[in-house]
Amino acid sequence: MSLSYADLLSAAETLAREAGDAIMAVYARDFSVEEKADKSPLTEADRAAHEIIASGLEALSLKIPVLSEEDVAGFPGPDEKGRYWLVDPLDGTKEFIKRNGEFTVNIALIEKGRPVLGVVTAPALNTAYLAAEGIGAFKVDEKGERHALRVAGKPEGRTWRVVGSRSHPSPDLAAWLDNLGAHEMLPMGSSLKLCLIAEGKADTYPRLGPTCLWDTAAAQAVVEQAGGRVETLEGQPLSYAKPSEVLNPHFVVWGY
Structure with missing residues (x-):
């Protein structure tokens, strides 16, 4: 079975929105917070979103492995074509706990170390960002309408945002x-x-602290398809070619 990027983008968006619904059900009531081995927080919303996305991607019957923040041990490695799904079921758990709405669901398709497709949904904001090679990058508003995205370009004579x-x-x-x-x-x-x-709406994002592969891949696809760059401090594109090394190097996002 083979699906186009357009089909995969639609399927990933549907799963991200379903995961978002499960997250919002927890968000609307009291919930407990656990601490993982790395001291990061974990809630039942993280687990519920993971189950929805992992089972949904498996149901596509594409036999593309899934690397999720909530099941790193279960990842067998990329397939023979260098493909794998990279998932953060709930990015911004601290924002979720603070109830400020700035948390997301992230699903990316990696091919040969590059994020070729990405879906980022912000369920509390009723907003989504979608991108795929050959299709472009879009913001989906609360009415479900897609609006093409383009980075601002290098600031000339104005303050950096x-x-x-x-x-x-x-x-x-x-x-x-x-x-x-x-x-x-x-x-x-x-x-x-x-x-x-x-x-x-911004020009650059320097990240000089720790992040993991699943924190960045989906949104990197959106940035790159909108004409921007996500680079290491050495000027190389942020890579996903070694998923056994889940920590990203420091990086900078540029809107040009």
């Missing part, structure tokens, strides 16, 4: 910003930071 994390301040960030020059900060949680750049 820098998006940053609400939950992960970095001690190295001040020096990086001093080197950048005149700027204003736009705080945002989860993978929505990258999506702001794809929308043209």
Whole structure:
């Protein structure tokens, strides 16, 4: 069985929205918070979203392996074509716990180390971002209408708009910003930071702290298909070629 990127994008969006519905059901009531081995928080919403997405991707019968934040041990590695699904069922669990709405569901398709398709949904904001090679990048509004995305381009004669994390301040960030020059900060949680750049609402996002593959892949697809870049500090595209190494290097997102 073979599906086009358009078909896969539609299927991934449907699963992300179903996972979002499950997340919002938990969000609407009291819930408990556990602590994982790495000290990061975990809720029943994370688990529920994972089950919906993992079972839904398996039901597509494409035999593409799934690497999810909530089941790293169950990942067998990419298939013979270098493909795998990369999933963060609930990105921004701290934002979820704070109830500020800035959390997302992320599903990406990786081929030969590159995110060729990505879906980012923000269920509390009733917004989604979609992208795939050969199709482009889009924001889906509350009416379900798609709007094409394009990055803003390099600032010429204006202040840099820098998006940053609400939950992960970095001690190295001040020096990086001093080197950048005149700027204003736009705080945002989860993978929505990258999506702001794809929308043209921010110019750069320096991430000089720890992230994992599943935190960035889907939104990276959106940024790249909107004309932007997600690069390591050495100027190389952020890669997903070694999924056994789940930590990303430090990186910068550029809106040009």
